Amino acid sequence: MKKLFGVIGDPIAHSMSPIMHNDLFGYYDIDASYLPFHVHPTNLEEAIKGFKAIGAGGFNVTVPHKTAIIPHLDVIDPLASAIGAVNTVVNEEGLLTGYNTDGRGFVRAFTDRCISLTGKNVLIIGAGGAAKAIYFSMAEAGVKNIDICNRTLVKAEELVEACPYSVQSNLFEVEKAQKRIEEYDLVIQTTSIGMAPQFEETPLVFTNLKNDCIVTDIIYNPLKTRFLRNAEAMGASIFNGLDMFVYQGALAFEMWTGVFPGTERMKDMVLNQLGGSTC
Missing domain, CATH: 3.40.50.720 (NAD(P)-binding Rossmann-like Domain)
Structure with a gap:
């Protein structure tokens, strides 16, 4: 069965993570997909329950939820707890663990x-x-x-x-x-x-x-x-900052799949998506 992963935030349309991770799933022949989810702060708790209910493999967390999500998770990695922010969640048999890979x-x-x-x-x-x-x-x-x-x-x-x-x-x-x-x-x-x-x-x-x-x-x-x-x-x-963005995503991908992906490929995906918007 195809595994679901994603990223939650408000806003979320700008996120480059879906293109980056979906390319990796295809490249490593992993039956999974990664989607962006626009989650308003008032709906955060319900969204987390939804991810758990459907058995999603995990998800990334971006603004404004990195701190607010902590009380809704089952386990918090010590570094994430010290930082007070989570950007990656792993679902292991219904147990949601929060990490900070930034x-x-x-x-x-x-x-x-x-x-x-x-x-x-x-x-x-x-x-x-x-x-x-x-x-x-x-x-x-x-x-x-x-x-x-x-x-x-x-x-x-x-x-x-x-x-x-x-x-x-x-x-x-x-x-x-x-x-x-x-x-x-x-x-x-x-x-x-x-x-x-x-x-x-x-x-x-x-x-x-x-x-x-x-x-x-x-x-x-x-x-x-x-x-x-x-x-x-x-x-x-x-x-x-491209390296930091790519490597935080690579560490999340490894947590979800056991595979540490090729970071140069990931950089190319981000650069292609940025296109002519940089200067």
Whole structure:
């Protein structure tokens, strides 16, 4: 019998996950389909019960449900519980378990490129949900120094205090972080600043960077933000958010099927779907 998977959100029409996952099901000859489901927050509980009732294999969760879904699941993975957000649900014989593959996907994208995070001095820009997932996942992976730059320090302080893993952190406002930027081996931009259509906005201005610095932006539309263009002009190795999106999906696919899929194929699918909408 064909297995059902999907993604829930509000809105959901923009999601690129269905094309990506349905291509993988076909490529690996898995009898399954993946559909988008527009679920209003007031209908979330009923939607979860529906997935369980029909025996769906699992589903992804996007805004605004990543936190609200937690009380409706049977089991929460420790990392997802610490982050306070779920983006992947696995149904095992009627037991719904919630995971967060966002941050782990970010880390996996580096390790698959044979880029070690051990010993790296890291700066994360932003203190929202994406920053939290990346911060906790990197700490879980053993990164020992992760500083945070945010417009207001209160949210950054809350993020650090909530982390259950051992990690050293300094907190800076933007102006101070800009003066210290050359200390970092890895700079991670996690805010929405620079996302389409505000192409020319940037959260931080580079004045200097380490020679071997890696700079990444979790945005992938545009594929190269002003933030990344500025870093590239200073000689940094740059990565956009496509890897994080693809790898979080790949980890979910592996949880559902036992197969870790080809990420290059997944990237091609996303790029084809983006088409001419990037710049």
